[in-house]
Amino acid sequence: MAKVPFLDLKLLNAPYMESLKEAASSVVESGWYIRGHYGEQFERAFAEYCGVKYAVGVGNGLDALTLMLRASMELGRLRAGDEILVPSNTYIATVLAVSAVGLKPVLVEPAENSYDMDPKRLKDACGARTRGILVVHLYGRLCAMDEICEFANEHGLLLFEDSAQAHGARLGDGRCAGSFGSAAAYSFYPTKNLGALGDAGMVLTNDTDIANAVRSLGNYGSEQKYVNMYKGVNSRLDEMQAALLLAKLPHLDECNDRRREIAARYCRDIKNDKVILPELPATPSEHVYHVFVIRLKSEEARDEMQKFLTAHGIGTLIHYPIPPHLQEAYAHEFSGEYPIAEAMAKTILSIPMSPVMTDDEVSEVIGAINEF
Ligand SMILES: Cc1ncc(COP(=O)(O)O)c(C=O)c1O
Numbered sequence: 001m002a003k004v005p006f007l008d009l010k011l012l013n014a015p016y017m018e019s020l021k022e023a024a025s026s027v028v029e030s031g032w033y034i035r036g037h038y039g040e041q042f043e044r045a046f047a048e049y050c051g052v053k054y055a056v057g058v059g060n061g062l063d064a065l066t067l068m069l070r071a072s073m074e075l076g077r078l079r080a081g082d083e084i085l086v087p088s089n090t091y092i093a094t095v096l097a098v099s100a101v102g103l104k105p106v107l108v109e110p111a112e113n114s115y116d117m118d119p120k121r122l123k124d125a126c127g128a129r130t131r132g133i134l135v136v137h138l139y140g141r142l143c144a145m146d147e148i149c150e151f152a153n154e155h156g157l158l159l160f161e162d163s164a165q166a167h168g169a170r171l172g173d174g175r176c177a178g179s180f181g182s183a184a185a186y187s188f189y190p191t192k193n194l195g196a197l198g199d200a201g202m203v204l205t206n207d208t209d210i211a212n213a214v215r216s217l218g219n220y221g222s223e224q225k226y227v228n229m230y231k232g233v234n235s236r237l238d239e240m241q242a243a244l245l246l247a248k249l250p251h252l253d254e255c256n257d258r259r260r261e262i263a264a265r266y267c268r269d270i271k272n273d274k275v276i277l278p279e280l281p282a283t284p285s286e287h288v289y290h291v292f293v294i295r296l297k298s299e300e301a302r303d304e305m306q307k308f309l310t311a312h313g314i315g316t317l318i319h320y321p322i323p324p325h326l327q328e329a330y331a332h333e334f335s336g337e338y339p340i341a342e343a344m345a346k347t348i349l350s351i352p353m354s355p356v357m358t359d360d361e362v363s364e365v366i367g368a369i370n371e372f
Contacts, residue, residue, distance in 0.1 A: 002313045002314065002315045003312070003313030003314065003361075003364060004313065004314045004315065004352050004357070004361045004364050004365055005315045005352065006315030006316060006317055006350070006352055007191055007315070007352070007353075007354050008354070008356070009190055009191065009195075011354075011356050012195070012354055012355070012356055013197070014356070015251070015356070016247060016248055016251065019247040020197070020244055020247055020248075022247075023038075023243040023244050023246065023247045024240060024243065024244065026038075026243060027239045027240045027243045030239070032239060033238060033239050033240065034236055034238050034239060035219075035236055035237075035239075036239050037239075038239045038242040038243040038246060039057050039236075039237050039238075039239055039242040041242070041246055042055075042057065042237070042242040042243075042245050042246045042249070043055040043056065043057055043202070043237075043242075045246060045249055046186075046202060046204075046245075046249065047204060049168070049176070049249065049252075050176040050177070050178045050179050050184075050204055051174070051175065051176050051179045052178065052179050052184075052204045052205060052206050053205070053206045053208075053211075054204065054205050054206070054207075054208070054210075054211035055202050055203070055204050056202065056203045056205075056211055056214045056215045056218070057200070057201070057202050057236065057237025057242060058200075058201045058202060058203060058214070058218045058235045058236065058237060059199055059200070059201060059218070059234075059235035059236060059237070060187060060189070060199040060200065060201040060235070061093060061162075061164040061185060061186065061187020061188075061189060061201040062093045062096060062097060062187075062201070063201055063218070063233070063235040064164075064185035064186060064187065064201035064202055064203045065093060065094065065096075065097030065098075065134075065162060065185040066096075066097040066100050066101060067203060067214045067217050067218055067233075067235065068160060068182075068183040068184070068185055068203045068205070068210065068214060069084075069097060069098065069101045069103060069134075069160070070101045070213075070217055071183070071203075071209075071210045071213035071214045071217060072132075072158060072182065072183070072210065073101060073102075073103075074213050074217070074230055075209055075210070075213055077158060077182075078103060078131055078132065078158065079131075080101075080102035080103070081102065081103070081104060081129065082103050082104065082129055082130075082131040082132070083103070083104045083105075083106045083127060083129045083130045083131060083132075084098050084103050084104065084105055084106065084130075084131065084132045084133070084134050084160075085106050085107075085108050085117075085122060085125050085126070085130065085132070085133045085134065085157075086098060086105045086106070086107060086108065086117075086133075086134045086136070087107070087108055087109075087110055087116070087117040087135070087136050087138065087341075088107035088108060088109050088110065088323055088324070088325065088338040088340070088341035089109075089110050089115065089138065089320075089323055089340070089341040089344050089345070090136045090138060090162070090324065091136075091164075091319070091320060092320075092324050092327060092329075093162075093164070093187075094134060094136050094162045094324075095324040095330070096329075097134075097185075098134065099330075099333075103132075104129070105324075105333075106125055106127070106130065107125075107324070107325060107334060107336065107338055107341075108121050108122060108125045109121055109338055109339075109340040109341060110138075110340055110341065110344070111144075112340060112344075113279040114141060114143075114144070114278075114279060114281075115138050115139055115141065115278070115293065115344070116135075116136070116137070116138055116141055116142075116143040116144065117133075117135055117136065117143055117144075117148070119143075119144045119147035119148050119151060122148070122151050123151075126155060126157075130155075130157065131157060131158060132157050132158035132159065132160060133148060133151075133152055133157055133158075133159050133160070133181075134160040134161070134162060135148055135159070135160070135161055135162065135181075136161075136162040136164075136165075137161065137162070137163055137165060137166035137169055137177050138165060139165060139278075139287075139289070139290055139291050139292075139293055139319070140165050140166050140169060140193065140259075140287055140288040140289050140290035140291070141166070141169065141281060141286060141287040141288075142166065142169045142170075142171065142177055142281070142286040142287070145171065145175075145180050146171075149180055149181075152181070158181070158182045159180060159181030159182060160181050160182060160183055160184065160185075161177065161178055161180060161181055161183075161184035161185070162184075162185055163177040163178040163184045163185065163186050163204075164185065164186060164187035164189075164192065165187075165192065165193075165290035165291070166178075166193075166288055166290065167186065167192060167193040167194040167252060167256075167288060167290075168193065168194075168252050168253060168256050168288050169256075169285070169286055169287060169288045170285040170286065171283065171285070171286060172283040172285065172286075178204040179204070179206075182205065182207060182210065183203055183204065183205040183207065183210050183214075184203070184204045184205070185201065185202070185203055185204075186201060186202040186203075186204065187200075187201050188200035188201060188202070188241065188245055192290065193252065193255065193256060193259070193288050193290055194245065194248060194249060194252050195248075196241040196244055196245055197240075197241065197244050198240070198241055199241070200237050200238075200241040200242075200245065201235075201237070202237065213230070216229055216230060216232060217230050217232045217233065217235075218232065218233065218234070218235040218236055219232060219234070219236060220232045220233070220234060221233075254355075255355035256288045256289075256355075258355040258357075259288060259289040259353060259354075259355055260284055260287070260288075260289060262289070262292070262353060262357055262362050263280070263287070263289045263292055263353070264280075265362050265366070266292060266294075266351070266362070266365075266366065267280055269366045269370075270294070270366055270369050270370065271370055272369055272370050272372060274296055274297060274301055274305070274372065275294050275295070275296060275305075275369060275372075276294065276295040276296070276297070277294060278292070278293055278294070278295075289353055290353075291317075291319055291350040291353055292350060292351055292352075292353040293319065293348050293349065293350050293351075294348070294349050294350075294351060294369075295344070295347045295348050295349070296347050296349065297347065298346075298347065299346040299347060301347075302346065302347050302348070302349055304372075305349060305369075305372055306318075306349055308368070308372050309351070309365075309368055309369070309372075312364075312368040312371075314351070314352065314364065314365055314368055315352060316349050316350060316351055316352075317350045318345070318348060318349060318350065319348065319350050320345065321345055322345060323338060323341040323342060323344075323345050325338055325341070326342070326345075351365055351369070352365055
């Protein structure tokens with residue numbers, strides 16, 4: 001057993017054990033398990049928390065991404081073959097969703113200080129068939145939304161958000177991840193800042209037509225039983241996950257605050273010339289530190305650091321070791337060069353980050369990194 005595990009899900013849920021058990025038993029006793037009272041309540045609560053009109057629960061984050069794009073296609077706002085700008089250093093799900101619905105992902109390199117899509121690179125990536133931007137608030141840090149929204153408006157592009165890692169990240173004026181564009185996708189995968197005890201996802205939007213289309217697409221393409229408007233899929237948020245998420249939502253802000261506290265300590269106390277720390281955003285609320293990613297100067301140094309920390313009982317992961325354009329699944333699809341994404345994949349390392357980490361555990365991690 002690691003001294004400081006990368007993430008301990010049982011410990012993460014332990015503070016809510018009683019309310020989770022109560023929520024689960026209410027669902028069992030209700031006799032209603034899909035699309036019911038808890039789903040509706042959680043949709044309303046999360047929409048309100050994010051400051052949007054509609055939330056539609058779906059099966060997982062990948063489905064949320066896929067269905068929000070498909071809804072836009074069914075409504076005639078996007079057509080097969082249209083290009084969507086996505087970051088080159090994202091988790092594969094973002095790219096999979098775009099290609100799954102017949103759109104073309106075009107990769108945009110990140111800014112090195114924020115790890116997020118670089119707004120200065122949007123212009124060059126834009127072509128005659130570019131119709132949308134799908135930003136990813138990677139690692140929990142909001143993208144440069146003012147610049148990106150302005151660019152999308154100026155160029156008549158649809159704006160979508162992959163908010164799977166950024167539950168509760170907000171600009172100084174209170175605008176929340178998931179509230180900026182046509183629609184946004186959330187994942188509640190168990191490791192996320194707001195995590196279910198299984199798979200769950202959600203689409204957020206202020207657009208009634210998108211909300212209705214996503215709800216219908218996730219229910220076999222049907223609004224009215226046995227009447228099918230679209231060739232839909234089965235992707236619905238079940239009552240059990242909705243009830244568990246509803247029990248955890250009131251604690252999300254305090255968990256994010258604790259993550260920020262740990263991040264601030266890492267940035268203050270890690271003192272090792274071999275380590276490049278992430279830049280803190282000007283407004284602390286913009287980052288919810290889903291993961292805390294440091295960088296080293298070379299792949300060898302990163303691998304050595306990872307080995308060193310493992311030997312000291314400290315869990316680490318790499319988010320992500322292979323960028324989408326180098327995956328076998330996309331072997332013949334991207335002809336461009338993406339040196340920043342490639343360099344990041346070789347040099348990044350995610351160190352322990354969780355709201356239930358103790359101060360001593362944080363000190364342990366800092367001590368080991370400084371000793372390296
Ligand atoms: C950025 C990003 N997008 C999409 C997803 C997909 O979510 P899920 O695992 O719920 O399908 C994830 C997480 O797994 C993610 O990190």
